[in-house]
Amino acid sequence: MRNYLNELNEMQKQAVLHKDGPLMIIAGAGSGKTKVLTTRITHLMAAHQVDPFNILALTFTNKAAAEMKERIEHILGTSEARNLYIGTFHSVFARILRTEAPKIGYPNNFTIYDTDDARSVIKTVIHELNLDDKQYKPNVVYNRISAAKNALVGPEEYANDYHLQQEDAKANRPMLGQIFVAYANRCFKNGAMDFDDLLIKMYELLKHYPEALSKYQHKFKYILIDEYQDTNPAQYEIIKLLGAMHENVCVVGDDAQSIYSFRGATIQNILQFRKDYDDVAIVKLEQNYRSTQNILHIANEVIRNNKSQIEKRLFTGNEEGEKIKRVRTLTDNDEGKMVADTIQEQKLRYHLTHNDFAILYRTNAQSRSFEEALRRMGIPYKIYGGISFYQRKEIKDFLAYLRLLVNTHDDEALKRIINYPARGIGKTTLEKVSLLANEKNVSMWEVLCNAALFGFKSGTLESVDNFVTSIKMFQSELPKKNAYDLAILVGKNTGIVKELFNDKTTEGLARYENVQELLNSIKEFIETPLNDEDGEVGDKGLGTYLQQISLLTDADNDDEENADKVKLMTIHASKGLEFTMVFVAGLEETLFPNAMSINTREELEEERRLFYVAITRAKSKLVLSYANARYRFGQLQQNDPSRFLDEIPEEYVERSYSGQASRNHFNNGQQGTAFERMNRGFGYNNFSSAQALEKKKPSYLTPPPRPAVKEHIPSNNFEASSTSLLQEGQKVEHQKFGFGQIVKMEGASHNPIATIHFEQNGEKKIMLNYAKLRIVE
């Protein structure tokens, strides 16, 4: 075994050698916290003979967990590390709940709703309460409910809280509490938990079931938590319960990198930690091993502007390094081009690989211009985030079948697939089923199973019965077949695969390939050994598979880890990563800091921490760029440079400009257009090429809005006449459009089309086979 202690500095060593009792490690950016965590676990196992089964480590992504495991195995030279209980809060708790769920009234095979599923349930619930989804936007409602859950406020408590009622009344959403209650009930009825429930239900389990609490307290003798600054109160309380027996809780965090308060995370958890445990040992890691002096210096200067923070002083022994580049471009497209050009140039000049570069931005929508520019130059790239594989429609549809097999109460899954592929069960039928399900307080599936009792039309009844029969057939195969064979069966039997295969459009092809990829991933799942321990979850069943994929993080599914590609991602997604050269793009007011987050000091400071995180991803080269104008909502919009740029001392910065005409933006002397030269040195004056660039669409190009149909109340004696008698010139009455005169008759005799001029609604073309017309004269 390697002598791992020799690889640590003094403070790092302290953190590793501290054995029992609570420990808080304040670890600055690039100070080697992952190394400390892995070494600490290694040391517990190797020097103190702590059984890995008794160690719980919670990380931010599954990938980080896997990496840690790997590193530990590597140092130890054994495979013992695979027995560690390690993963994200959500995946670890999901795993535990998989066995414990019945205690709190959920089935073992509970479904995990992702954000889309949750929003969809909320929407249904809003409609069922006869509320308007314009007033109660599902997204807003979801966020509100999520915030409540993360603060451990349950639905009843929420609905009965006076202050929350006042607040919601003011915000014109007085019924939010009721929606929350209904939503929670519906999820429960569906046997489903959303992301937040994985924390809440874990908490309830430990809180209300002493045996369960005792079991896991005994099991987890040592607890380690990474990225502690991004934990929320629910997570805090769970850890408090779990760690209460041994108090061997080690947390690692950096308040300066707290960027998830929108998810309920609070720095309070760091402050509270010291109060809740006796004798908390505190270790500060302040030496940065990642960045050049210049980069670290401006990072420190920026974060200094935040009022609330824990005292610390980051330093580095690294070289001074290059100055920071600050580049102004005219538009977002120019910004993309500038970045791509620079990557090409730097790559050649310094013999860098594509892997050395990362482009970071505030919002996912910004990726477009970089993508285009990189593709045009033939530079390989990979975008992280955005719509992930498992959110694609074809994937969700396919998975919905599997979800329904495992848990027939999952109405969301059922709704997705009941008419996919089309089998003649439409909106009307679905609404009826939903209504009946609510009335009888059963799942929609149960209504379908007894469809004959509820008087559906014979045609629909047949379709429903066919659907029920085939799902039941799949279910009967559940115990016999493994997840992969079952998925194949579903794909074949439903005709989904064939249907996608026959779609020869580009998108259709992509969808077919995606489904194939999904099948491959299922195959891979059943072929990978799972470390089952003490008879717990070790099955290779469909349920386990579905749970696993629903909790994958974006960072987890990068296919070819070592592929030499430029990486594009949001700053949030870049947390914990490092790159030789980093571009932070879109440093403009309203974008970064984002307009949504400048209303309070707290929000603004979080934006600044985000900027801090972005800067500290860079090892040796950093480019900060902004565009004078960029397309947002399809329109060119002007923005001032970000206020954060002003917080960087000028002597560390090299400014340059890049517009349409100038190619070399670094050290480009007196080149560039006259326009650019005249504007040089005025980084934040309000000059606007944007106005010149903006091509105002002439008004005659935008079609006039379609006139609203003027309401027509059919005459009392309205009765559709036979259309075969119609002739030009006749006066008619239409049920909706009112009175009019036939201008023209055309079309084949079996499908005649009449052009009718209506008094109230103008000329319309009407297909006589479908329209109901009364001949007036």
Add this chain to the structure above:
DNA sequence: GATTATATGGTTTTT
């Protein structure tokens, strides 16, 4: 009931 055209409205970040 399904398919296609149009309207609307929305962007912060994610387990």
Add this chain to the structure above:
DNA sequence: CCATATAATC
């Protein structure tokens, strides 16, 4: 500009 919701048309 984009994706989704609603309406028109088949």
